[in-house]
Amino acid sequence: MVAYTSTPSDVEMGLEERTVVLVEKKSSTGWIWKVSVALLLVALCFGGVLLFAWYWNGQPEMTRSGQTEALIEKNTAEKTDPHYTLRRISSKAKAAIHLEGSYDDDESLKDELEWKNGQGQAFAQGGFRLVNNQIVIPQTGLYFVYSQASFRVSCSDGDEEGTGKHLTPLSHRIWRYSDSIGSKASLMSAVRSACQSTAQEDSYGDGQGWYNTIYLGAVFQLNRGDKLWTETNQLSQLETDEGKTFFGVFAL
Structure with a gap:
């Protein structure tokens, strides 16, 4: 905005000699608007x-969080497996063997539990062998030996009234034969009574019986050459x- 003003001159000089001076006055609000608009754009x-950076960084974080939760659920499920700990330890061992038990009244081996390799969770590595239903130790050293026997026992004593007491001893033992000893020796054993009393009816009316387990490990x-x-x-x-x-063994 431009304004024009005239300065007073000497009256005596006359109209012909009067000088007019033009003075420009600039508006003080124009530059303020320009600065405000610039700041707003910045x-x-x-x-x-900032919004783009948050979105870009947030997506991978959410993905990583979901993957972590999935891994936790997977690990929890694995640890509920009864063989998880033994498999984890034996997988890192130099030598290990794990056998599954089998028994059939119709088979010829009626007086002993038969051990199977190569079925279910059973495996052998590092020189272990299963010979004549016995584990043969490959090298001299420290070993962890373990075994579990599970039973389902009927506690009925045949008394219709269900009175009296009936004890069923359950036993499980691991034997060792070593040339240095020259005879067999017991490594571990345990005995349990599955049925404490038949004063009450069998807890399983369908005849399944009482469930009991014997676990050995040390x-x-x-x-080398010892047999278990x-x-x-x-x-x-x-x-x-x-x-x-x-039934199993692994090197330490």
């Missing part, structure tokens, strides 16, 4: 950059479904 640009110094085997009573009461009865 703020919008900066906000857009560390031993064994020699098991001895179990109440073979007809054994539960040999996958994972219930097993």
Whole structure:
């Protein structure tokens, strides 16, 4: 905006000699609007950059969070497996063997639990062998020896009134034969009574009976060529479904 003003001159000089001076007055509001618009544009640009950065970085974080939760669920499910700990330890061992138990009244081996390799969770590595239903130790050293026998026992004593007491001893033992000893020796054993009393009816009316488990496990110094085997009573009461009865050794 431009305004024009005239300055007073000497009256005596006359109209012909009067000088007119033009003075420009600039508006003070124009530059303020320009600065405000510029600041607003800068703020919008900066906000857009922040929003884009948040979206870009947030997506991978959400993906990583979902993957972590999935891994946790997977690990939890694995650890509920009864063989998880033994498989994890034996997989890192130099030598290991894990056998599944089997028993059939119709087979020729009616007086002992038969151990199977190569079925279910069973495996052998590092020189271990299964010979004549016995585990043969490959090298001299420290070994962890373990076994589990599971039973399903009927506690009925045949008394219609269900009175009296009936004890069914369950036993499971691991034997060792070493040339240095020259005879067999018991490594571990346990005995349990599955039926405490028949004063009340069998807890399973459908005849399934009482369920009981004997677990053995310890560390031993064994020699090359030593043989290990098991001895179990109440073979007809054994539960040999996958994972219930097993026998194994691994090197430490």
